[in-house]
Amino acid sequence: xxxxVKANELLLENKAFIEKPNKQWFIRxxxxxxxxxxxxxxxxxxxxxxxxxxxxxxxxxWGVYIVNFVFILGLSYAGALIAGVFHLARVEWAKPLxxxxxxxxxxxxxxxxxxxxxxxxxxxxxxxxxxYPRIQSPITWDLIAILTxxxxxxxxLYFTYIKDFALLRDNSNSLNLYGWRxxxxxxxxxxxxxxxxxxxxxxxxxxxxxxxxxxxxxxxYSLLAWLFGMNLKVGWHSAMTxxxxxxxxxxxxxxxxxxxxxxxxxxxxxxxxxxxNHFLYLGFALVILSLFYGYFYxxxxxxDWYNLQETxxxxxxxxxxxxxxxxxxxxxxxLVAFLPSIIIGLPWFRSINSIVLTSVLVxxxxxxxxxxxxxxxxxxxxxxxxxxxxxxxxxSATWIEWSLTIAGIxxxxxxxxxxxxxxxxxxxxxxxxxKGENKLVIFYKTRRKLSKK
Amino acid sequence: xxxxxxxxxxxxxxxFFCYVPTKTMAATNIQKxxxxxxxxxxxxxxxxxxxxxxxxxxxxxxxxxxIKNAEIFLxxxxxxxxxxxxxxxxxxxxxxxxxxxxxYLFPKDEHxxxxxxxxxxxxxxxxxxxxxxxxxxxxxxxxxxxxxSIKLITVSTFEIDSIGSxxxxxxxxxxxxxxxxxxxxxxxxIKTKKGIGIMEFPNDIAGDSLxxxxxxxxxxxxxxxGTITKSAKNNWGTIVDYSIAPNGRxxxxxxxxxxxxxxxxxxxxxxxxxxxxxxxxxxxxxxxxQNLLQKS
Numbered sequence: 165x166x167x168x169v170k171a172n173e174l175l176l177e178n179k180a181f182i183e184k185p186n187k188q189w190f191i192r193x194x195x196x197x198x199x200x201x202x203x204x205x206x207x208x209x210x211x212x213x214x215x216x217x218x219x220x221x222x223x224x225x226w227g228v229y230i231v232n233f234v235f236i237l238g239l240s241y242a243g244a245l246i247a248g249v250f251h252l253a254r255v256e257w258a259k260p261l262x263x264x265x266x267x268x269x270x271x272x273x274x275x276x277x278x279x280x281x282x283x284x285x286x287x288x289x290x291x292x293x294x295x296y297p298r299i300q301s302p303i304t305w306d307l308i309a310i311l312t313x314x315x316x317x318x319x320x321l322y323f324t325y326i327k328d329f330a331l332l333r334d335n336s337n338s339l340n341l342y343g344w345r346x347x348x349x350x351x352x353x354x355x356x357x358x359x360x361x362x363x364x365x366x367x368x369x370x371x372x373x374x375x376x377x378x379x380x381x382x383x384x385y386s387l388l389a390w391l392f393g394m395n396l397k398v399g400w401h402s403a404m405t406x407x408x409x410x411x412x413x414x415x416x417x418x419x420x421x422x423x424x425x426x427x428x429x430x431x432x433x434x435x436x437x438x439x440x441n442h443f444l445y446l447g448f449a450l451v452i453l454s455l456f457y458g459y460f461y462x463x464x465x466x467x468d469w470y471n472l473q474e475t476x477x478x479x480x481x482x483x484x485x486x487x488x489x490x491x492x493x494x495x496x497x498x499l500v501a502f503l504p505s506i507i508i509g510l511p512w513f514r515s516i517n518s519i520v521l522t523s524v525l526v527x528x529x530x531x532x533x534x535x536x537x538x539x540x541x542x543x544x545x546x547x548x549x550x551x552x553x554x555x556x557x558x559x560s561a562t563w564i565e566w567s568l569t570i571a572g573i574x575x576x577x578x579x580x581x582x583x584x585x586x587x588x589x590x591x592x593x594x595x596x597x598x599k600g601e602n603k604l605v606i607f608y609k610t611r612r613k614l615s616k617k
Numbered sequence: 618x619x620x621x622x623x624x625x626x627x628x629x630x631x632x633f634f635c636y637v638p639t640k641t642m643a644a645t646n647i648q649k650x651x652x653x654x655x656x657x658x659x660x661x662x663x664x665x666x667x668x669x670x671x672x673x674x675x676x677x678x679x680x681x682x683x684i685k686n687a688e689i690f691l692x693x694x695x696x697x698x699x700x701x702x703x704x705x706x707x708x709x710x711x712x713x714x715x716x717x718x719x720x721y722l723f724p725k726d727e728h729x730x731x732x733x734x735x736x737x738x739x740x741x742x743x744x745x746x747x748x749x750x751x752x753x754x755x756x757x758x759x760x761x762x763x764x765x766s767i768k769l770i771t772v773s774t775f776e777i778d779s780i781g782s783x784x785x786x787x788x789x790x791x792x793x794x795x796x797x798x799x800x801x802x803x804x805x806x807i808k809t810k811k812g813i814g815i816m817e818f819p820n821d822i823a824g825d826s827l828x829x830x831x832x833x834x835x836x837x838x839x840x841x842x843g844t845i846t847k848s849a850k851n852n853w854g855t856i857v858d859y860s861i862a863p864n865g866r867x868x869x870x871x872x873x874x875x876x877x878x879x880x881x882x883x884x885x886x887x888x889x890x891x892x893x894x895x896x897x898x899x900x901x902x903x904x905x906x907q908n909l910l911q912k913s
Contacts, residue, residue: 299881300873308885316892323899354899355906362905365898372895376888383884 168358171331171596176338178588181432183340185585196578203571206564207282215285217564223549224542224559226283231534232569233279235416236576237310237388238409240272241381242417244317245410248378251370257445260437263591264424266321268417271579273314275572282568302391309384316380320373322352326366327593329353345586385410392537398475399541404464411460415453415500416530419523422446424580426520428589437590440516447508447519450526458501479544489540492532499529650739651675653684655748657735659843665719665756671735673711673746683711684743690736691715695724702733722777723754729776730841750843755786757834757847768818768853772834774809785812789836795822796831796848824854 185193210217220227247265250258281287297304330353332339336346356362389409392400422443429438468476483493507513507522539559543549549557583589658670669691673684684707691702705713723731730751739745758773772791775783787809793816794803804822807814824830829852836845 298873299878308881312885312888316888319892319896323895326899326902355903357906357909359905359909362902365901365905369895369898372891372898376891376895380888 171592172335174592174596175331175335175588178432178434178590179339182332182585182588184342189581189585192581193578196574196581199574200571200578203568203574206567206571210282210564210568211287217562219559219561219565220283221556221559223545223556224539226538226542227559228535228561228565228569229279229282231531231538232572233276233283234388234409234538235531235534236272236276236279236572238385238413238416239420240269240276240317241313241385241410242413242415243267243269243272243421244313244320244377244381245414246417246421248374248381251374252378257441259595260590261421261425261442262324262594263589264421264428265417266317266324267580267583267589268420268424269317270314270321271576271583273310273317274579275576277310277314279568279572302387302394305387306384306391309380309387313380313384316373316377320370320377323366323370323373324591324594325352325587326354326356327358328587328591330356330358331593332587382410385413396546397541398468398473398479398544398546399537402464404460408460408464411453411456412530412533415450415457416527418446418449418453419526419530422450422520422523423527426516428584432584432589434590437595443516443519444514447504447514447522450504450519450523451509454501454504454526458497461497461501475544475546478548479540482540482544483536489536493536496529496532496536499525500533503529650742650744653737653739653743653746655689655735655737655746657733657748657750658838659733659750659752661755661843661845661847662716663846663848665847667717667719667721667723667754669715669717669733671705671707671713671715673707673713673737675743683707683709685709685711687711687737687740687743689713690738692734692736693724694726694732694734699734700724725754729753752843753786753841755789755836755842755845756783757791757836757845759832759834759847759849761832761849761851761853768820770816770818770832772807772809772814772816774812774814785809787811789814789842790839792833792835792837794833794835795854796833801833801835818853820855822854823857824852826856826858828852828854828856830854 218227218229220229243265247262247269249255250262250265281290284290293303293307297307329349333346333349333353336349356366386406386409389406393402393405395401425438425442425446428434465480468480482488484490503525504522507518543558653673653675656672656674660668660670662668671689671691673687673689674681675684676682687707688704689707690704692699693702694700703715705715707713723733725731731754732749732751734747734749736747737743737745754776756775756777758775760771760773762769762771770793772793774786774789774791776786778784789809791807791809791814792803793805793807794801796802802822804819805816807816822830829850831848831850834847834849836842838844
């Protein structure tokens with residue numbers, strides 16, 4: 165009962181953020197909607213004019229769109245993976261982060277796949293992928309994985325909201341809410357009354373979802389990696405591709421989590437919830453992941469470096485040549501492999517703001533690394549391109565692609581703004597559960613005792 | 618209203634209708650016309666039709682831009698006079714193309730060259746431009762022979778004179794290749810002697826399921842002959858049965874391997890079973906509430 169009272173108090177303390185929106189909220193939504201509309205205008209132009217108005221051509225058939233697709237899906241799988249592990253391991257300090265992680269997962273899974281559709285020259289033929297799927301095609305694997313993951317993650321997110329929906333339903337008279345929202349909370353709470361039996365069932369369901377979300381995310385992102393890895397292309401055709409993708413995803417997910425946490429800490433005055441320790445723990449996670457990233461990257465490219473494969477050397481030359489991709493490569497590898505160790509690893513520069521700034525730079529660096537993984541590889545086929553126009557050999561994104569990229573980011577932010585207005589950004593009920601109250605239920609009992617008494 | 622405002626209204630009117638147009642006119646008068654340039658290419662197509670391609674543009678390098686909807690006049694010369702061929706309009710890229718039927722013979726000068734002149738008369742803001750090209754109307758014939766099991770491609774190059782007889786042309790450089798999926802695979806470069814060039818065809822060129830291939834003979838942007846392409850089909854390629862996958866482990870075939878189907882089924886079934894189990898548990902929450910309500 166004590167926890168219930170505390171939960172009510174915490175909800176009412178933060179009620180300003182979920183009550184009827186004010187003028188500032190509408191201005192933010194309007195600005196984001198305008199950016200999305202510019203993207204939609206670009207999309208209409210692309211559908212009418214075709215891919216000719218983008219930078220994509222016969223050789224470099226994938227550009228910024230696929231970079232966004234891979235990057236955003238990485239964020240999504242990272243969110244699911246980290247949330248699942250934190251939940252199953254009952255990591256107490258990570259409880260306030262759970263909702264942000266799950267929201268990152270679902271919103272990225274909505275925004276990310278849109279970019280793969282933008283790559284299609286004939287999007288009206290997409291239905292053939294459903295009508296005539298080939299189980300041996302990596303595209304079919306990816307389709308099944310993304311759809312499965314989207315359904316699982318949306319349902320998992322909803323399950324984690326049930327306790328808070330019940331809290332909102334019970335406190336709706338103390339909150340300044342629209343009538344439809346009160347009805348919706350009642351419907352979504354599924355009659356949850358915090359009885360021991362209901363709590364046990366819900367916790368079991370959450371444990372099951374967390375347990376299936378972890379392998380699903382790893383498999384789904386590995387399948388996406390194999391979409392590249394199964395191609396006989398230098399830089400992609402490697403056994404390292406899938407593990408490297410998963411590592412990059414977790415790395416980018418942690419960086420984004422720090423940024424979002426900082427924004428909510430500042431805007432909703434959640435210093436007591438998102439404490440300095442949260443930033444420190446996640447900052448150290450960034451350092452470890454940056455070292456792993458550097459190790460993986462070095463392993464992959466030193467192997468290419470030491471052999472005499474002509475095309476691999478041509479690709480490496482492009483990464484090292486400052487008139488080509490040398491500048492991008494040097495900056496990006498510094499940001500993702502070394503910067504966290506310097507800024508967060510060394511005590512002199514370590515602070516909340518420096519951790520957040522590092523996260524922003526790491527995220528930007530990881531996006532550039534994705535770009536470098538895709539575009540220069542497509543520009544370096546085994547048979548060198550000859551007698552082509554410059555624009556066919558070298559990819560350069562147009563305003564159409566950039567505006568659709570900005571529209572995607574705006575949609576992601578807009579979803580967050582709307583979601584945090586609809587329900588608290590922190591899982592209040594979950595946070596106030598006592599340590600050890602929600603024990604992990606073993607679904608399949610072992611025949612032997614795990615430990616001798 | 619203050620009298621100064623009333624006075625300023627006609628003054629503003631005078632400014633806009635007298636001063637501004639005068640300035641605009643002055644600017645128009647001193648505006649320089651932009652220089653334009655023409656590029657003309659002659660090409661003989663595989664069906665022996667002749668193609669004249671014209672590009673009208675302004676600027677150069679990255680600033681180069683085609684001029685659209687411009688009328689280009691094409692003329693040719695014989696020994697005595699200039700003959701108008703036709704006029705063409707450029708498209709959005711500043712390009713225009715004329716296809717001339719194979720049996721049309723261009724007039725020739727005393728050296729045997731045909732001349733085509735393209736002219737653009739200019740516009741208000743664009744200067745006029747003209748460009749002339751000279752070429753010989755060369756013909757190519759391809760024949761195939763097998764001598765002592767050696768496959769030979771014989772290419773003859775000739776001109777047709779005024780009475781319609783073939784005049785062999787020597788010293789012509791020819792590229793010989795085979796049509797592939799995306800471009801031509803060039804095999805050899807030969808030079809004709811007394812109008813004849815011979816090339817030995819290799820035995821390891823892949824054809825289709827019947828061994829059919831398309832031989833391409835090409836002269837590429839030559840100063841005297843322009844671009845000429847001629848092609849001929851034969852069945853000298855090695856027979857390739859594309860219905861058989863080159864390696865049993867590749868996944869290009871129509872059917873997925875059994876292990877893959879089983880793996881996908883097991884993984885999906887396992888995941889969806891647990892998902893439905895979780896949904897079932899959550900739906901029971903609602904039932905418990907209903908039971909509670911009934912009891913109360």
